[in-house]
Amino acid sequence: MGNGRPWQKSEIRLLRSSYPNLPTKKLARLLGRSESAVYGQAGLLSLKKSATYLASPEACRLRRGDNVGARTRFRPGHSPANKGLRRPGWAPGRMAQTQFKAGRKPQTWKPIGSTRLSKDGYLQRKVSDTGYPPRDWVGVHILTWQEAHGPVPPGHIVAFKDRKKDDTTLENLELLSRRELMQRNTIHNYPPELADVIRVNGALRRKIRRIHEEQTDGPKKPPVRNARSTQGREKADGGRPRQGDQ
Helix, strand or coil: CCCCCCCCHHHHHHHHHHCCCCCHHHHHHHHCCCHHHHHHHHHHCCCCCCHHHHCCHHHHHHCCCCCCCHHHCCCCCCCCCCCCCCCCCCCCCCHHHHCCCCCCCCCCCCCCCCEEECCCCCEEEECCCCCCHHHHEEEHHHHHHHHHHCCCCCCEEEEECCCCCCCCCHHHEEEEEHHHHHHHHCHHHCCHHHHHHHHHHHHHHHHHHHHHHHHHHCCCCCCHHHHHHHHHHHHHCCCCCCHHHC
16 A cells, blocks of 8 residues: 555546545555555645535535435434443442442642642642542642742742752742743853763763663664665775775
8 A cells, every 4th residue: 555655646546536526445456555555645735525526425424415324324212232231330249349439538648738748859738639640749848939939030040059958948039030941050050070080971871771772672773874884885995994994
C-alpha cells in the first residue's frame, strides 16, 4: 500500500476523473492505496463527490436527507439483550470484597494542614482536598508571604534571600519578578572558577545522559546527509579518508 508514497501524475489524473462518481473503496483498490490516503489527497485537491453519486445507494453514510441508517437503529421501547442480567452491587467471586468503597481515601492521603517536602526541596502545606496536588499543596514560603502582603502579583515569585529553602521566615523572603530572578541566578554572577565548575558539571551530565541513552536505545546512527557527504569526499580523494574523518 506504500505509506508515504508520493502521488504520481497518472494517479492524480485517475483520482480527479474517478473520485466524484466512484466509491472511494473501489478507487483505493485501483490506486493500491488506503481509503484514508485517497480521502486525504482528494481533500488537498478540493475534490468532492458528485450529486449523482451522493443520491445513489453506494453513497451509504454520505447521503443526506433520506434518513440513512434508520433501518439499523434501536426502535423506541427496544429491550436490550442484557436486560435483567446485571444487578447493582453484584460481582462474581470476591470482587465485591476487594472493590474500593465509596469515600475511601488512598494510603497516601493526608488531611488539610499537613506538610510535606516536595521533590525540589520546598516545604509545602496542604490547603485544600480537591485531589489535584498542584492546587492542594502550596509552598509554606508563599503562604507566609501572602499572609503578610497579600496575593503574589502575576509574573512574580517569592524567593529566599539566603537561597536556603528551609528558612521560610518572613525576614528571609523577598518578592522578585521573573526578570530579576533570571539576573540573580545567571552564571555570570559567580566567580570565574565557580562558573567553570558549573559548565564542566553540565557537560559531564550531558555526557552521562548520552551514554545512558546509547546503552538503553543503542548508538544513534549518523544523519544520511553526513554519511553521503563523507562517501563523496572519499571518492574525490581516491578512497582515502581525510584527516578530520579518521
